[in-house]
Amino acid sequence: GTPSLGVGEIARVTKANGGYLNAGTIYDHTHYYAVLPSTGFAAGLAVQADAYANSLIDASELARELEVIIEEAKRKQDNPTALATETLFELLHDQHRMRRWRIGREAGLRTLERAHVDRFYRNFYRPSNTVLSIVGDVDPDAALALVTQLYGGLADAPVVRTPGPAERTGAAPAFRYRELSGDIQQAELVFGWRTPALLHPDTPALDLVSAVLSSGRASRLYRGVRERRLASSVNSANYTPTDLGVFTMHIVARAELAVPAARAAWDQLRCVRDGAVTTDEVDRARRVLEASWLRRFATMEGQANHLASWELLGGWERAGDYLDALLSTDAATIADVAQRYLAPELGGLVAYRPASAPAFAIDAAMMRERLDAERPAPLAVATRPGAATPVSPARSVTLDRVDGAVRVYRTAEGMPVLVQRRSGAIGYLGWFARGGSSTDAPSQAGLASMAARTALKGTQRRGSQRLAEDAEFLGGVLSSSASPDLLQFTLSVPVRQMADAAELLGDVVQRPSFLAEAFEAERAVALASLASMRDDMYRWPMRVAQEAAWAGHPYGRSLLGTDETLARMTPDDLMGFHRTHVLESSGAVVIVADMDPDDAAALAG
Structure with missing residues (x-):
């Protein structure tokens, strides 16, 4: 006060x-x-x-x-994540x-x-x-x-700063390792390397390394770790406060898969250091980062935070210099910074395992041996998508009514298409329908969520990798979800890519393939997510309370389902759900973008 x-x-x-x-x-x-x-x-x-x-x-x-x-x-x-991450910061410094x-x-x-x-x-x-x-x-x-x-009238004076000690330099580098155990169900592994601060000239390239590794479903860690069912979650980041940085790779996996998952992530970073990243991979990562950069300007809050954070670093204009450097970084530069900053001997690893699981390694030397023991199979080479699969010409839509800033159109089949013109560099497309997890029978709890997630793993026209690459070369974020009462598929892209984005989203909504391999990968993630929930001191009590408050009602069930319902589920169940709740449902298309409303509506025809 x-x-x-x-x-x-x-x-x-x-x-x-x-x-x-x-x-x-x-x-x-x-x-x-x-x-x-x-x-x-x-x-x-x-x-x-x-x-x-x-x-x-x-x-x-x-x-x-x-x-x-x-x-x-x-x-x-x-x-578990906070404990492992902050323990890593202690280990590295x-x-x-x-x-x-x-x-x-x-x-x-x-x-x-x-x-x-x-x-x-x-x-x-x-x-x-x-x-x-x-x-x-x-x-x-x-x-x-x-x-x-x-x-204007506030008194000012110099700030008295008491900077802490700087890190010692000159010591011979050595891989660091610490292992913790506790009452958790999933293992958490966090790799880390010390990197320079945000304004250092090497930082844009290190940020691009992180994007190559973990931004999107076509990234190396997603394909090399998660898609191979070694972990339920894997990501990387180059965190850069004012005077230093920390590059991390974070893995959540079952204890028995933790070391193979860590080895797979370790190997993908080795590939980056060895120059295996292609020009197409770099282009994909740059497009993803550029679109992410634009998304922060979608709200007034995002714009204000952007200006303030960069001004604190010496001038908001520096943001443009950083972006220019990021978008001009090539594959050779990525390999160079990875070799200089992310070498094995410069890194550290914190492993937090369930107390019931055996130790992963007794010391740093043993963990290095386990990480280097066996190289996983190489990934398929990521390439720039070719021309989109030809589709039938768009059918006409007609304007039904205007409700304030929203124009409501109808397709020939009567599906509503809601369009709002809004200034901004990013456009949003979505398909929405009533009926999410509340439509699941108790014996099939989690079906809506599984169907929504697995639909993103490939279509009859695009395999899983092609679908991911197509979306990410557009600078797009493709997502799906099933809440208790709503099923949705959404895609946001730079406005100039809206036509291609509409074709891609339509393919996902209408023609998911639900292949057995993709289904098994998503089922493994769902089971791991259930285990992780039981480790979460906020989500798990909320889950128990929700189940008690809505006893016997679909709202009381977890969106993920249960271990038992997931074990019984099959790809045929997903196909049946999709047929009933997508193809035969009365959904609606929503488009928000800075483009002519008639042109936007025509994309949904």
Whole structure:
């Protein structure tokens, strides 16, 4: 609170003006944001300015909030992914503050007093250390005048910084390994390497390495680990706070498959270092990253966060330099940075296994031997998709009515096509129908979800890899889901790719192949996801509560089904579901894009 706004009033006033707010802190910055309609801008900004300049660090409120934070810290210890990841940061760093448990631990948190927090607030919350970004339907001159009025008179002073110790250099590199065990059902393995900060010239290439490895279903880790049923989840990231970076590969797998899954991921990174990545793979990854870059501008919140985060790094214009470097990186550069930063001897691995499982390795040397013992079969070479499979000419659609900004068309068969023109670089297409998991019989729980996910594994015209490559070369994100009452397939792409995207989405909705191999891969993932849910201290209690609250009703069942219903399921069951709930249903197409509505509607014909 502040002298003029009591506890809870900041959120209440923001909500009363039609908005919401949130805040967060990570390793190198703290952010606050409010999202409101333009009519609430002045009131919302006044609230934010008051909170920024006049916060009261009330001792009793601090004590209550500390108890909340301490409980959150305890829950984090119960989160297998968080525990493994932050243990990796500790393993990789001997001196840097990155090695500390970010949220703090109970003993240290209980020593915090009002004076500590107030001193931090008064030192860092100063105009010269703060960026304010405003994006939306507001007059720039009026907004600047209001900012000057609210913030212009605030006192400023240099910020006193106490940087922690830097990492020692010069020591001989050596692979690091730590193994943990606990009351979990799935193993978590996190590889890591130290990398440079975001503004380093090698960072765009390292980010592209991560995209080649794990962005999309055509990526190397997805095909080489998940598609081979070695893990339920696998991804990579190059996390780059202000003065350092950490490149990670994260795997969730059954304990008996954990080492083979780690070996497969390890091998794909070796392929990157050895120069096996093709020009087509790099092009696919660049397109995926470029489209992801554009998606952040789809909302006012995304644009404001983009401007503020880059301005903190020395100027929002630097974002353009980073993007240019990213999109000009080639396969040779990827191999070069992987060799220099992601070499085996520079890495580390944290393995967190179920206590009931035998140890994976007794030390780093033994784990290196297991990782290098046997190379998995190589992946099929990823190539640029050829021309799209010819399809029948689009049939006409007719305008039915106009409801505000939405134009409703009808196909010749009567299916509604809803179109809204909205400015932006990304277009969205979706097919929606009533009836998701609530249509599953109790003996077939999880059927709707399995059908939706497996439909993305290939069609009668496109195999699994071709489908993934076609979508990702469009810069697209293809997804499907089955909630209790809704079945949906969606695809978002840069607007210039909308015609090809419509053909691809139509192929997925109308002609999924449901091959046995794809079905088995998705069933393995579903079973692993059920096991992971039981390790989650939030999702599992919620699942139990939901089952009790909706006893005997479809809403009480897990969208994933159960171990027993998944074991009984067959590809024929998926085909039957698709026939009844997709081909024979009364679905609707929704298109939101910056294009002529008539042209957009014609894509659904």
